[in-house]
Amino acid sequence: MHRLAGIELGGTKTVVVLGQAGRIDERVEFATRDPETTLEEALEVLSGWQGTRALDALGIASFGPIRLEPRATDFGCMLATPKPGWSGAEVRAPFAKELGCPVGLDTDVNGAALGEYRHGAGKGCSSLVYVTIGTGIGGGVLVEGHPVHGSLHPELGHLRLRRARGDGFAGACRFHGDCVEGLLSGPALAARLGCHPGEVPAHDPRWEVIAQDLAELLVHLLLTLAPQRIIVGGGVTHRQRHLLARAIDHVPHLLGGYLEDATPAVLAQRIVLPTLGDDAGPTGALEIAARALAQRPGHAV
Known part of the structure; x- marks a missing residue:
């Protein structure tokens, strides 16, 4: 069996x-700090595992925005990201240089989408959208099982x-206000409720x-992408599980x-919570690794 590694690089963890x-x-978890400290800590963990037995491939599921086009110079x-110190950071290169194995890269939400598609709430679907509602909001889109990139x-x-x-409410996005x-x-x-949203009762x-x-x-996604399933994850819906059901009632x-x-x-069958929970992203990172290995000539997963 292939020995795969994955990194879910989130804005917080x-x-x-x-x-x-x-x-x-x-599994090893730690806080996401500045790029040098965070990536070095991840590389130290991976190097320890590789010292025991070589890794076949690594998959990185990263927060963004991040350049995914292999032909691009960057x-x-x-x-440019609101995460202090991360704009321009090289995320993939340090691992490709040090580990000497295929390194796949995608967004953290595409990673979560892949994890749910293969092993969770998206099984049996050919197209899905994964939305995460947490510190930020991201969306991963899969068509015929492949992440959408442009x-x-x-x-x-x-x-x-x-x-x-x-x-x-004026909105809290520094770029667009009420997006x-x-x-x-x-x-x-937190800004519109005056406290942490986890503290506000469902009623x-x-x-x-x-x-x-x-x-x-949800209506935007149904009309523009026509997904077979929309999976809504992240800390907000995890703590306030009633919110998704209320939203579906309005659709x-x-x-x-x-x-x-x-x-x-x-x-209610088409728009669901994730079944992998916190494992969606890491599971997806391993899927990214498996796909990177499969693309290498002479290998199959």
């Missing part, structure tokens, strides 16, 4: 795992939404406007009868 496709054998480098990668968190009537991230991310919710009426905002995003009204089969019962 980094997870390094060892295992095989669909199976995590070892391939594997972080682009000039960059999908940035669903910066879509603009139709606002709920009477909602005067999806500016309305629904953890910091945005608080302020969740209703937030649910409408999330429903607007048929927002669609206005356009999608006749979009009943609450159907949508």
Whole structure:
């Protein structure tokens, strides 16, 4: 069996795992700090594992925006990001240089999407969207099982939404104010609720406007990408599990009868929480590693 490693490089936490496709054998977690410290710590973990037995491939699932085009001169480098000190950081190169094995790279949300597609809530689907609602908001898109890349990668968190009537919250995104991230991310919710969103009880009426905002995003995704499944993960929906159900209840009204089969019962099967939980990203990183190995001539996974 191939010995695979994965890194889920998040804005807050980094997870390094060892295992095989669909199976995590070892895991190390630590806070994401500055690029040099964080990447060196990850490399130290990987080098320790490689000292026992060579790694066949590494998959990196990173926060972004990050350059994914292999032909680009800045391939594997972080682009302009609000994360202090990370703009321009070389994420892939240090591992490719030191480990001497194939190194695959994708976004953290595409990684989570791959994990759920192969081993979780997306099994049996050919197309899906994974949305994470946490410190920021990201979206991973898979079509026929392959992550969508273009000039960059999908940035669903910066879509603009139709606002709920009477909602005067200005938004918290430093770029766009009231985009999806500016309305629904953890910091945005803390700003509009006046406290950590995990502390607000489910019966608080302020969740209703937030649910409408999330429903607007779901409608955008249903109409533009027509996914077979939308998986909504991240810390916000994990702590406030009622929020997704409330949002789904708003979707048929927002669609206005356009999608006749979009009943609450159907949508509840099509728009779901992740089944892998915190393992979605690390499992996806191992999938990225497996795909990088499979692309190497003479190898198969």
